[in-house]
Amino acid sequence: MASKVPTPKGFRDFLPEQARARAFVLEKLKTTLERFGFEPLETTAIEFAETLKGKYGEEEKLIFEFTDRGGRSVALRFDQTVPLSRVVATNPNLPKPFKRYQIQPVWRAENPQKGRFREFIQVDFDTVGASSQLADAEIIAAAISATENLGFDSFVMKINDRETFRGLPAGVVRIIDKLPKIGETGVIEQLKRQGYDSPQAKALLKRLKDSAPTKNINKLFELLKSFKINPDKYAFDPTLARGLDYYTALIFELEIEDYSGGSVGGGGRYDDLIGRFTGSKIPATGFSFGFDRLLEAASEANLLPKYSPNTKVLVTVLKEQYLNDSLSLVSRLRDRGIAAEISLEPTEKLDKQLKYADNKGIPYAAILGPDEIKQDMITIKDLSSGKQEKLKESDLIKKLTIT
Amino acid sequence: MASKVPTPKGFRDFLPEQARARAFVLEKLKTTLERFGFEPLETTAIEFAETLKGKYGEEEKLIFEFTDRGGRSVALRFDQTVPLSRVVATNPNLPKPFKRYQIQPVWRAENPQKGRFREFIQVDFDTVGASSQLADAEIIAAAISATENLGFDSFVMKINDRETFRGLPAGVVRIIDKLPKIGETGVIEQLKRQGYDSPQAKALLKRLKDSAPTKNINKLFELLKSFKINPDKYAFDPTLARGLDYYTALIFELEIEDYSGGSVGGGGRYDDLIGRFTGSKIPATGFSFGFDRLLEAASEANLLPKYSPNTKVLVTVLKEQYLNDSLSLVSRLRDRGIAAEISLEPTEKLDKQLKYADNKGIPYAAILGPDEIKQDMITIKDLSSGKQEKLKESDLIKKLTIT
Known part of the structure; x- marks a missing residue:
């Protein structure tokens, strides 16, 4: 063929x-x-x-x-x-x-x-x-x-x-x-x-x-x-x-x-x-x-909205041992009506996962590491500005719902 | 053929x-x-x-x-x-x-x-x-x-x-x-x-x-x-x-x-x-x-909503002399996002106009006659119960927006 x-x-x-x-x-x-x-x-x-x-x-x-x-x-x-x-x-x-x-x-x-x-x-x-x-x-x-x-x-x-x-x-x-x-x-x-x-x-x-x-x-x-x-x-x-x-x-x-x-x-x-x-x-x-x-x-006439994918946030998987936490998070976000993805190759390095989000035009990445899990927080990275902040899940949901 | x-x-x-x-x-x-x-x-x-x-x-x-x-x-x-x-x-x-x-x-x-x-x-x-x-x-x-x-x-x-x-x-x-x-x-x-x-x-x-x-x-x-x-x-x-x-x-x-x-x-x-x-x-x-x-x-499994047409209200034309008022009303309703129709054969008797609404399953009919026009009111008829009431336009819009 x-x-x-x-x-x-x-x-x-x-x-x-x-x-x-x-x-x-x-x-x-x-x-x-x-x-x-x-x-x-x-x-x-x-x-x-x-x-x-x-x-x-x-x-x-x-x-x-x-x-x-x-x-x-x-x-x-x-x-x-x-x-x-x-x-x-x-x-x-x-x-x-x-x-x-x-x-x-x-x-x-x-x-x-x-x-x-x-x-x-x-x-x-x-x-x-x-x-x-x-x-x-x-x-x-x-x-x-x-x-x-x-x-x-x-x-x-x-x-x-x-x-x-x-x-x-x-x-x-x-x-x-x-x-x-x-x-x-x-x-x-x-x-x-x-x-x-x-x-x-x-x-x-x-x-x-x-x-x-x-x-x-x-x-x-x-x-x-x-x-x-x-x-x-x-x-x-x-x-x-x-x-x-x-x-x-x-x-x-x-x-x-x-x-x-x-x-x-x-x-x-x-x-x-x-x-x-x-x-x-x-x-x-x-x-x-x-x-x-x-x-x-x-x-x-510039009447079409600028394209961005449905997905608002990519939930990354820092290490395979945190996969379960990342999966629960992505499910809870989806339940709240937020279009969210999970890195589908969770053994890949974080950089590569972020690159996927970037290529696809996903605006945010969520990162769950040992500190975040201990503190019950989520690090959220704005992929266009590179800025990141730690948020409580409820604040993350608010942030992603209004953008 | x-x-x-x-x-x-x-x-x-x-x-x-x-x-x-x-x-x-x-x-x-x-x-x-x-x-x-x-x-x-x-x-x-x-x-x-x-x-x-x-x-x-x-x-x-x-x-x-x-x-x-x-x-x-x-x-x-x-x-x-x-x-x-x-x-x-x-x-x-x-x-x-x-x-x-x-x-x-x-x-x-x-x-x-x-x-x-x-x-x-x-x-x-x-x-x-x-x-x-x-x-x-x-x-x-x-x-x-x-x-x-x-x-x-x-x-x-x-x-x-x-x-x-x-x-x-x-x-x-x-x-x-x-x-x-x-x-x-x-x-x-x-x-x-x-x-x-x-x-x-x-x-x-x-x-x-x-x-x-x-x-x-x-x-x-x-x-x-x-x-x-x-x-x-x-x-x-x-x-x-x-x-x-x-x-x-x-x-x-x-x-x-x-x-x-x-x-x-x-x-x-x-x-x-x-x-x-x-x-x-x-x-x-x-x-x-x-x-x-x-x-x-x-x-x-009865999961589908009961069918009703998009149209919420049929604006009738009582006599051709009131057509202009009826047309303005239907336009204003549409501008407010309400799905509204106007009787397309305005020379037909009111009964026949209401029958169209009924056949199509339109829930309400609006009637504009000389009294209504004088009083700046609209008669709204519930086509399933037959009940009718006179409303101000703003109240009509409220009523049709919530149903």
Whole structure:
């Protein structure tokens, strides 16, 4: 077996430091979403391929599909919205509106490149079975609150309505959708390839940019005002055009200022998808955070706590004859809820034990020698300053509980 | 599209009630493991098939393997130990001992049957790079503490040492391994098929059952005593024989009394696996909770909290003209950390709005009508008793914060 054992391209492991940063961001998002009344849902990683197909338009070729041992065509979860529709179809008695959040990996056979992976987490929350704009407003309010709770302050939710594009052919809307990527010149170039001449293309783009907010949007903005959302945090953007195959009315996209990796999330109203499995129309609206981008933006904005291991203290073993005392101490600390470790190679020299704590970033080491045991005290060493002091166990517990 | 849209056999969705119960158990386990100094690790869902193969012995046929678009043979994560070895091999600078926990789904092409699924979560924790029995003792202490923290009190960690089987052919140990499933008669029957006559088979089994604890086990028990683990919670079991292809010394298995679904977890020392990728020997010891069984056992023992949605209160909308007041109220409640919902179809009659709260299990409804608005009060209705009272907002917040 080779000594380098790689992961397939586009797949990543997360070592403790990264795993902790991920857990920090997810916890913040969950807290906000639960405050808005969204409940957790988990769906299967593998679906029948036919469940997933016919839903994603052009992206469909990115589905990881294979044949199982029973000869059935199955596929890995590609997003969390089609699984949501399936769950709603197979559980007709779910109380509606059904508000759920879902945080699971999805898999796409993308060409791996910077910031694009084949396995990544999506953080979705959706309201199924409510047609009012209030449901859209609540989704936007939740997304904005979650972003604020992460500590971001300069960001904006761009909002548009599919109605803004009324009368425009789908091909044209698809070109408009590329505006952030290819710029106005690019859009005009591509419109020309669709048969527009240059003045027509420019006029079309200008007309769009000058569009007035639709009735839907005016109503939405009123509701966001009632929700006490800071008006700096959202804006009408008449050229925003996402998910043509998917969204049916309001659409929105979250951009964080100073983050250059693109929008960190998006969503909208999609009244036609959920009902496809049942044949009935079921209104729905939702939002999806791109977790990797959000995490990257949070990291760039210094919103992530500095990594340190859970362990607050390493209890060392001075000599094997004191092992029993050290073991009792580590157990009592753990019983008090303090994350504590014991040197697992107790025959090693103290220096080497301290080096383990240092390498791992454990802030304190506790030392129990003959003097300490006689005096019923513990020597505690601050591994960054090198300072040490003798404490009673109760004081040690206090010290480690507050840090 | 058919109206019934199933999931493939052996795959499950978890609706909010189940998802919450799962999160409850996982949170308890994580808390304990972090207290013992285990740090989180996440690995890729998909590995190169060659990474996984040659590690699982007979179970290998259960690997979900397929060819990706690049024509490479890949496979879904089958357990979390081989991925751990790969991570250790590809990250030679990880401080050792490396103590990590990992909570992710694994996939096995099992024949689905009661309690056996094709996608399920494993809760693993392992210490890599420590050869002392202290590391085994700590793993056992952590597993026992986690089980206690979940609220179980009648359970036992059965412990054995591979040394107990010294001199016995592998085929015989494999038969002993089936003892819990097929009983003594079954074992004797199968031994006879291996060429033993009946008295020999009986004598072999008797000799095993009468084995004295090995030196390893005696040392381990001393350490568990120092760790202050209640001696009722572990026992030497000379016929315990798990993972012949895998474990090299101490082995252990957790059984919960009154739970008939089999052991809820197991582990042991496996000094030969981690180093396979690097060619060097790296000692390791660990434990894996079977999450589904643990959850089922917790449910049967009434250890799971009664399900209620996150939402503490539904703010109703009496008439559309009061919508603005209701929206402000729900926002203020959320700002105070209270999980609150607003009726998302505000034109519906109050009765229907209350019915939503009732269906979802939301305990309170807040009503804001003209009198309440004039008096700067809120009517709060307890939806299980039907009682209602008028409160000032500050009192409402107090009431909802403590319930």
